[in-house]
Amino acid sequence: MMLAGRGRNKIRPPRRGLGTNDNVDFDSMWAELASSLQDIHNKNASQLSFEALYRNAYKLVLKKRGDVLYERVKEFEEEWLANEVQPQILEVLSPSLLLASTGGSTITTANEKRAAGEKLLRALKQAWEDHNLCMNMTTDVLMYMDRVYCKDFRKPSIFTASMGQFRDYVLRTPLQPGPDHQISIAQVLNAVILDQVRMDREGDIIDKSLLKSCVYMLEGLYETEQEEEHLKLYLTSFEPEFLRASEEFYRHEGSTLLLDADAGTFCKHAKKRVSEEEDRCRSTLSPLTLGKIKLVVETELIKNHLREVIALEGSGVKYMIDNDRTSELEMMYDLSARVDPKKEDLKKAIQARIVEQGNDVNNATVAATQAPPRPSAPNRDRADGEEKAPEKPVNLQTTAAINWVDAVLRLKDKYDIFFTQAFQSDQGLQTAFTRSFTDFINAFERSSEYLSLFFDENMKKGIKGKTENEVDELLDKGIILLRYIQDKDMFERYYKKHLSRRLLMKRAISMDAERQMISKMKMEVGNTFTQRIEAMFKDMTVSDDLTSQYKRHVAQLGDPDPKRAEMEINVLTSTMWPLDAMAPYSEGENRPRCIFPSQIERIKQGFEKFYLDKHSGRQLTWQANMGTADIRAYFPEMKGAKKTRELNVSTYAMVILLLFNDLLPGHSITCEEIQAQTNIPFNELTRNLQSLAVANKTRILVKEPMSKDVKLTDKFYFNEQFYSQFQRVKIGVITAGNKVEDSTERSETEKKNNDTRGGVIEAAVVRIMKQRKELTHQKLIAEVIQQLTARFLPDVNMVKKRIESLIEREYLERIEEKEPPAYRYLA
Amino acid sequence: MTTEAAGGIIELKEDNVRAVEAMLYFVYIFGYDGSGNGQECISPMIFNAEVYSIADKYGILALKVRATEKFDKAVRTCWDMDDVAHAITEVYSSTPSTDRGLRDTAVEVAHEHISPLLEKDDFRGVLEEAVGFTADVTQVFAQSESSSLRTYHCPRCGNHWEALLPCCGYVLLYSLSQRAFRLG
Numbered sequence A: 001m002m003l004a005g006r007g008r009n010k011i012r013p014p015r016r017g018l019g020t021n022d023n024v025d026f027d028s029m030w031a032e033l034a035s036s037l038q039d040i041h042n043k044n045a046s047q048l049s050f051e052a053l054y055r056n057a058y059k060l061v062l063k064k065r066g067d068v069l070y071e072r073v074k075e076f077e078e079e080w081l082a083n084e085v086q087p088q089i090l091e092v093l094s095p096s097l098l099l100a101s102t103g104g105s106t107i108t109t110a111n112e113k114r115a116a117g118e119k120l121l122r123a124l125k126q127a128w129e130d131h132n133l134c135m136n137m138t139t140d141v142l143m144y145m146d147r148v149y150c151k152d153f154r155k156p157s158i159f160t161a162s163m164g165q166f167r168d169y170v171l172r173t174p175l176q177p178g179p180d181h182q183i184s185i186a187q188v189l190n191a192v193i194l195d196q197v198r199m200d201r202e203g204d205i206i207d208k209s210l211l212k213s214c215v216y217m218l219e220g221l222y223e224t225e226q227e228e229e230h231l232k233l234y235l236t237s238f239e240p241e242f243l244r245a246s247e248e249f250y251r252h253e254g255s256t257l258l259l260d261a262d263a264g265t266f267c268k269h270a271k272k273r274v275s276e277e278e279d280r281c282r283s284t285l286s287p288l289t290l291g292k293i294k295l296v297v298e299t300e301l302i303k304n305h306l307r308e309v310i311a312l313e314g315s316g317v318k319y320m321i322d323n324d325r326t327s328e329l330e331m332m333y334d335l336s337a338r339v340d341p342k343k344e345d346l347k348k349a350i351q352a353r354i355v356e357q358g359n360d361v362n363n364a365t366v367a368a369t370q371a372p373p374r375p376s377a378p379n380r381d382r383a384d385g386e387e388k389a390p391e392k393p394v395n396l397q398t399t400a401a402i403n404w405v406d407a408v409l410r411l412k413d414k415y416d417i418f419f420t421q422a423f424q425s426d427q428g429l430q431t432a433f434t435r436s437f438t439d440f441i442n443a444f445e446r447s448s449e450y451l452s453l454f455f456d457e458n459m460k461k462g463i464k465g466k467t468e469n470e471v472d473e474l475l476d477k478g479i480i481l482l483r484y485i486q487d488k489d490m491f492e493r494y495y496k497k498h499l500s501r502r503l504l505m506k507r508a509i510s511m512d513a514e515r516q517m518i519s520k521m522k523m524e525v526g527n528t529f530t531q532r533i534e535a536m537f538k539d540m541t542v543s544d545d546l547t548s549q550y551k552r553h554v555a556q557l558g559d560p561d562p563k564r565a566e567m568e569i570n571v572l573t574s575t576m577w578p579l580d581a582m583a584p585y586s587e588g589e590n591r592p593r594c595i596f597p598s599q600i601e602r603i604k605q606g607f608e609k610f611y612l613d614k615h616s617g618r619q620l621t622w623q624a625n626m627g628t629a630d631i632r633a634y635f636p637e638m639k640g641a642k643k644t645r646e647l648n649v650s651t652y653a654m655v656i657l658l659l660f661n662d663l664l665p666g667h668s669i670t671c672e673e674i675q676a677q678t679n680i681p682f683n684e685l686t687r688n689l690q691s692l693a694v695a696n697k698t699r700i701l702v703k704e705p706m707s708k709d710v711k712l713t714d715k716f717y718f719n720e721q722f723y724s725q726f727q728r729v730k731i732g733v734i735t736a737g738n739k740v741e742d743s744t745e746r747s748e749t750e751k752k753n754n755d756t757r758g759g760v761i762e763a764a765v766v767r768i769m770k771q772r773k774e775l776t777h778q779k780l781i782a783e784v785i786q787q788l789t790a791r792f793l794p795d796v797n798m799v800k801k802r803i804e805s806l807i808e809r810e811y812l813e814r815i816e817e818k819e820p821p822a823y824r825y826l827a
Numbered sequence B: 001m002t003t004e005a006a007g008g009i010i011e012l013k014e015d016n017v018r019a020v021e022a023m024l025y026f027v028y029i030f031g032y033d034g035s036g037n038g039q040e041c042i043s044p045m046i047f048n049a050e051v052y053s054i055a056d057k058y059g060i061l062a063l064k065v066r067a068t069e070k071f072d073k074a075v076r077t078c079w080d081m082d083d084v085a086h087a088i089t090e091v092y093s094s095t096p097s098t099d100r101g102l103r104d105t106a107v108e109v110a111h112e113h114i115s116p117l118l119e120k121d122d123f124r125g126v127l128e129e130a131v132g133f134t135a136d137v138t139q140v141f142a143q144s145e146s147s148s149l150r151t152y153h154c155p156r157c158g159n160h161w162e163a164l165l166p167c168c169g170y171v172l173l174y175s176l177s178q179r180a181f182r183l184g
Helices: A022-041 A050-062 A066-092 A095-101 A110-141 A143-152 A158-171 A185-201 A208-220 A233-260 A263-283 A287-310 A317-322 A326-339 A344-370 A393-422 A427-443 A447-462 A468-484 A488-504 A511-525 A527-557 A598-614 A651-662 A671-678 A682-693 A743-772 A777-788 A796-808 B003-007 B017-029 B044-058 B061-078 B084-094 B101-112 B114-118 B121-129 B133-148
Strands: A628-638 A641-650 A701-704 A715-718 A728-730 A774-776 A812-815 A822-825 B150-153 B160-163
Touching: A022 A050, A022 A066, A022 A110, A050 A066, A050 A110, A050 A143, A050 B003, A066 A110, A066 A143, A066 A158, A066 A185, A095 A110, A095 A185, A110 A143, A110 A158, A110 A185, A110 A208, A143 A158, A158 A185, A185 A208, A185 A233, A185 A263, A208 A233, A233 A263, A233 A287, A263 A287, A263 A317, A263 A326, A287 A326, A287 A344, A317 A326, A317 A344, A326 A344, A326 A393, A344 A393, A344 A427, A393 A427, A393 A447, A393 A468, A427 A468, A447 A468, A447 A488, A447 A511, A468 A511, A488 A511, A488 A527, A488 A743, A511 A527, A527 A598, A598 A651, A628 A651, A641 A651, A641 A682, A651 A671, A651 A682, A671 A682, A671 A715, A682 A701, A743 A774, A743 A777, A743 A796, A743 A822, A774 A777, A777 A796, A777 A822, A796 A812, B017 B044, B017 B061, B044 B061, B044 B084, B044 B101, B061 B084, B061 B101, B084 B101, B084 B121, B101 B114, B101 B133, B114 B121, B121 B133
Parallel strands: A641 A728
Antiparallel strands: A628 A641, A701 A715, A774 A822, A812 A822, B150 B160
């Protein structure tokens, strides 16, 4: 380092001169600076000494000439940009570009246009980079001026000022003089960028990094000296045009795509476009536009066409659902979510389809249950040689019922898969689906009955061989269906009836499964209902014990009668069991007591004594309409072999058959006589006689005449010629199984149910009024509905009638003076 | 691009050697010797003003602060010495007028000791020639005048008046009613 030494004097004169030399100093110093600036701008700075320039500027500022210096530098820049830089760019502007940016059309090819555009972009990029380079160096040289003058006098730094000059003298200078068509390079630039973007969107290759460089330039320039972020040239001058052009582009593309009329393609394309635009913002334009362009695509392309796409015939949502196009549905969902957080259009379309498909299932079932009976399928042999009565048409109904439940569950499964795989377990959609399922399920009149039959079928056969988990799954599915059903009390009614038959006929495969079902039901509908069922289970176990105890008791009594029939007893607590439901065609009045043959009567009384000794004060009523008997029938020898057959018949049938024991060969009994001797109700008598004498393979008796229906005058003979290849013959009666009710039975059930509901409603009203003491009519109705809706939807008129009745019975009174009308509780 | 970049040498053509030395020291050890006792004896006032100036030129703010401190101390101690006039000259010629760092101190000291200073020829010379210095000093005096006038109050007749009085001890003053009263 070379030191400029200075000697020390005692008194040193002031070093700096004042006043007169200033002007001369300034001009020559400025001249030097100006020429250096020129060199810098010409990229010819190698001969310059940075220190000299810096010192130069420093001295000028110190001498309070900072303002002039600043102005002179600005003037220099302005001249440079306007006279050197801008013309260079102008040279590169082809006429076609100019024309295009004014909206005129050209005859150039796409390639030519792109090439011309790239020329401009390259020139601008170069000019911008050069400008930055020069100004960086200029700023360094003039740093003292910036630091002292600009700061103290609140001027923008020379760098900032020069950027504004670039904006004004390069980009925004009108290319042609005159007030009209104020085209500037900035506008041509916009047009070029937009054109290139369009080409990119159409799949042509463009130079993305070149575009990006020009975008950087626009991001580095501002509208004002303060350089506020939101006033970047990119945002004020380019972006709005870009968004406008994009809107138009996507509006058009949306319509075009719709014409192709394929929803899947549309979705794929739309999704692709969105991600494409996102990429474009990163690689070609600016991330500042990310949110806005997404909005444009989502609005113009997706939102404005979504409804139509969803509804497209042959490819829209309906098609996707029907053909299990899960991935397409997923895209549909994705698209919908972008433009509507509630996905209303999609939701509605799906709901409509659910209800449609549900109604189809309902209608198909109704049609099936009304179809004429098909000829019975050939009986398959069972391992133990049993033979059942031939298929009755009612089984078709029951099959249809179970098929209904299966179909609904299949539908549910289908939509569950969509829910998890395509709809991201969206809660809003879940609610909508549930509503739709609820709608069509409750539109189906027999839903509660059919569901119970479904469980019945499974408990009897369906769960055979399934693992515990599989059983659990199956029950859960059924329970979900129960959740949809509004008339839960109807379901309970049927379930109890079907269950009691299962228990009594010993058709329930697994008591574990039965109990599992009850606990699941408890969770769904509460435990008032399930308590009764549990009582039924208890009766069954108690009865088992009773039967074995009785057997021991009899053995101890030492009655050695070998012909004494063995008895299996089920003692049912009458209030817990749906006895009236299990009796078909109950006449309403007290059932006449059946007259049993003497040996049966003896056993009957023996047990009664045994039981009532244990539980005095109780009353036993024998249900002859239920139960079965195993009889050994001895037929006359045929072909030298003794012919006996084991018959399993209903109790009534046993009573009837035993009558024939006292009959002389060749003699007959009339129906009327049978009735007199047995006291069996007529309609049940006829059916049992039909099963014994009319049904094809089980003609133990011969009927005269051979007609199907039974009249009192018909005669019955013992059929000595009876033959069956099976050793054990089961003669079923129609009432034995659980089946779909016919319309008469159904209306009876509904009536009984409504009666019960009446009671439940009254209990609720009393409960509510007791608590509230006084309540308006409207509020009372509302509360009643709210309290009971978990079990059934109370009919408002029924509630009103019940209230009237309670008023009559002085549980409540109307409060006369009150408006709106209200009631008071009477204690 | 420039010759310095090409050759790797920066030549400071017009800078004070001692000041540059101090600057370099400061840049490395965050301190420099401002006493003026170096190779050549020099008034610490002048020296620190030179250091300040070079710190300003090259934009080393921390050095400006340090130089200000040292200048301050030096001036308050050595104001009575011969060099004071030159120090003031240095200050007023080597910094921009908006840079108050040293100027304020100089003016304050001048104000404080104006009477003895006025007896020095150099000082009077500086008053005539150093641009801005006289203006600053005058302003300070004007302000202090008005701010050191105090208001006094006669308890007897309630009159107020302002006066510039020596500020030590109590003074008895009589109002027209010839009553004694206090100093405010």
